[in-house]
Amino acid sequence: MGAKELCRKHGISDGxxxxxxxxxxxxxVSEAKRLKALEAESDKLKKMxxxxxLDVATRWS
Known part of the structure; x- marks a missing residue:
């Protein structure tokens, strides 16, 4: 199955x-799952x- 058929089947764009x-x-698969978990953890830490x-900035203002 080609990339175009695969994309059409799953409803995603070629890009x-x-x-x-x-x-x-x-x-x-295990590596991709680990990468996704690390990205989620990184996003959580960035938000924290x-x-x-923001809390520090508001306390000193």
Missing amino acids: TFYKWHSKYGGME LAEHM
């Missing part, structure tokens, strides 16, 4: 497919840092 392929191509910085 999305190739973006995912460049990011996750060649990875094992931003909230803390």
Whole structure:
């Protein structure tokens, strides 16, 4: 099955497919899951840092 047929079957654009392929191509499923978990943790930590910085800024204003 070609990329176009695969995209049509799953309702995604060609651009999305190739973006995912460049990011996750060649990875094992466990590696992709670990990467996704690390990205989620990073987002959570960034949010916590931003909230803390906002709290500090409001205390000193």
